[in-house]
Structures are given as structure tokens and as C-alpha cells.
Amino acid sequence: MSYIDQTGRELRWHFPPRRIVSLVPSQTELLFDLGLSTELVGVTKFCVHPPNHKLRIGGTKRLHIEKIKGLQPDLIIANKEENEREQVESLMKEFPVWVTDVHDLSGALEMIRQVSVITGRGEKGAQLCGEIIGAFNELAVLRKLSPLGVTRKKVAYFIWKDPWMVAGGDTFISAMLEQCGLENVFKGRTRYPVITLEELQHTDCQLVLLSSEPFPFKEAHFSSFPDWPVKLVDGEMFSWYGSRILRAVAYFREIFYQNQAFF
Incomplete structure (x- = not known):
């Protein structure tokens, strides 16, 4: 073949x-x-x-x-x-x-379709992609109906400490933030740039997200960001681009739409 x-x-x-x-x-x-x-x-x-x-x-x-x-x-x-x-x-x-x-949702869906076809699981892959598309469509509707969706909240997504590193605009993580109705304040940077907290001060960031991977951020790191609300997030939900993205939608709904107290 x-x-x-x-x-x-x-x-x-x-x-x-x-x-x-x-x-x-x-x-x-x-x-x-x-x-x-x-x-x-x-x-x-x-x-x-x-x-x-x-x-x-x-x-x-x-x-x-x-x-x-x-x-x-x-x-x-x-x-x-x-x-x-x-x-x-x-x-x-x-x-x-x-x-x-893979850099975005469409790329992830194409990857799933291709991998399922080349391994002889095309029908199952197509079903999975359909479920993922349906779940993200429901998230989009919820986003429009929610007060959170009125104004795109601006966030910084940290993946590393010493040095501080964030997700840039061409990453799958940034694409998932967009799907959640959020705007990456470092979307103009590529890949995973090293930044300083002084640079963060000069953005319009409204929320700092600290990922569980690859650096295992904990609540003890919140004190580094005294000027912003901070939330720990499951890094797998934002960066794993296989079948995990179907599970990720329920996670996004929970942390961004069922509990908005951190905004």
C-alpha cells in the first residue's frame, strides 16, 4: 500500500x-x-x-x-x-x-483519519472524528451563550520555569485556547518562547495558566504572579492531539464555563 x-x-x-x-x-x-x-x-x-x-x-x-x-x-x-x-x-x-x-484541531482530525486508515481502522477513526467535531461544535455554542464569550479573555499559558517559557501562537496548545474562546497574549511568538515576567507585565493578560506538563507547576508557584489570577491546568488536555481531545472538551467546559470565578 x-x-x-x-x-x-x-x-x-x-x-x-x-x-x-x-x-x-x-x-x-x-x-x-x-x-x-x-x-x-x-x-x-x-x-x-x-x-x-x-x-x-x-x-x-x-x-x-x-x-x-x-x-x-x-x-x-x-x-x-x-x-x-x-x-x-x-x-x-x-x-x-x-x-x-499537528498544529490545530483540523490537523489533529486529519491525523486521526490518516492513522485510522493506514492501520485498517478507518471506520472507527471516522466515528471518533465525528464525535470530536460534535463535541467542539457544542463547545462553540456554549461559548456564544456564556458571558465568558462576550469578550475574549486574554491568557498566558506557561509550560516551563527557569527559564519561563510559554506557548506561542503556532502551537496546538494555542489552538486549543482559541477553541475555548481565549486569546493567547503571546500568539505573535512562535513555538515555545522564553519570556521574562517583566514582559508579561507589558501585555494585557487577564489570566495566567500554569500547565501540569512538561514542568509540574504547583500552587506554590502562584506567588510568582501576584498581579494576575492564576489557575493550574491539565497539560494533557491542551497538548495531546489524539483521541484525548474528545475528553478535553468536557474538561474545557468544566474549567472555563462551569467555574468562572477566577476571571
Whole structure:
């Protein structure tokens, strides 16, 4: 079979794949939700959802290449941002590697459709995408009816401390903020820029969001932001772009529309 991945590369392999290695946590969860637990033979140490006992092949940035080779996969699923290019290209020399590239909701839906098709789970993937679209449509309606939706609240989403790092405008996190009816005050910056708290002072930020990952922010960090309301948020809900986004909608409804006291 021949398919084009999200980076424009054409891949050929025997269909359907029987030995899959996933190099990305959010896509590992998707593979389980598509019913591919048997076919999935290797995952990263960060692939914790759902709990599983698959062989760990390192971290997303530090793969154990020899372990992966030993599994003799007939399909490897990677991501342009989360995995290191040099390692992925090394694997491409011996195995079919499907590379995804997701920056927003439409890209995530396309990734889900593609992965489901190339693994022989097209019907299930289409059903999942339909449910996700329906859930976000309902969120959009709620956003219009809510007082929160009258004015787009301006937020800063922090992912790291020492140095302070935030989500820029071309990230999936920023796209999810937009879906929630929020405006990223650093949308004009790319990727995950390093900023100073003095820079934050010169924005019109109304709310600081501290993510649970990759840096494990806690309430103890609130004191660094005395001039803003601060809220801890589940980073997986904002940054995991597989089937997790269906669960994320209910989370967004709860924290932004059922409890607005922090605005």
C-alpha cells in the first residue's frame, strides 16, 4: 500500500500493519482507542495512557534505536515536533515511518483519519472524528451563550520555569485556547518562547495558566504572579492531539464555563 503522511512523504508497506511502534504518547493513546492494542508492540516511557505493559523504547527525544530495531516493526508512527529528526531519519532507513505534523484541531482530525486508515481502522477513526467535531461544535455554542464569550479573555499559558517559557501562537496548545474562546497574549511568538515576567507585565493578560506538563507547576508557584489570577491546568488536555481531545472538551467546559470565578 502507498500513503502520503502529514509531511508530504510517500510510504509503502504491507497492509494492514501487524507490528506497530509509537513514538508519541498522544498517538499511542489513539492507537489503543482504535482497538490496536495487540498490534502495538513498542511505546515510549511517557506513553502512560492507558496503563500498559508494552516494551518501552526510550523517551520521545531519546529513543533506544536498537530496541526498536529488535521489535522489527512494520510501521512506526512519529511526530515532526516531538521526536528528534536525526533519530527518525535513522529509523526511516530500515522501516516505514509515518510522521505526523499537528498544529490545530483540523490537523489533529486529519491525523486521526490518516492513522485510522493506514492501520485498517478507518471506520472507527471516522466515528471518533465525528464525535470530536460534535463535541467542539457544542463547545462553540456554549461559548456564544456564556458571558465568558462576550469578550475574549486574554491568557498566558506557561509550560516551563527557569527559564519561563510559554506557548506561542503556532502551537496546538494555542489552538486549543482559541477553541475555548481565549486569546493567547503571546500568539505573535512562535513555538515555545522564553519570556521574562517583566514582559508579561507589558501585555494585557487577564489570566495566567500554569500547565501540569512538561514542568509540574504547583500552587506554590502562584506567588510568582501576584498581579494576575492564576489557575493550574491539565497539560494533557491542551497538548495531546489524539483521541484525548474528545475528553478535553468536557474538561474545557468544566474549567472555563462551569467555574468562572477566577476571571
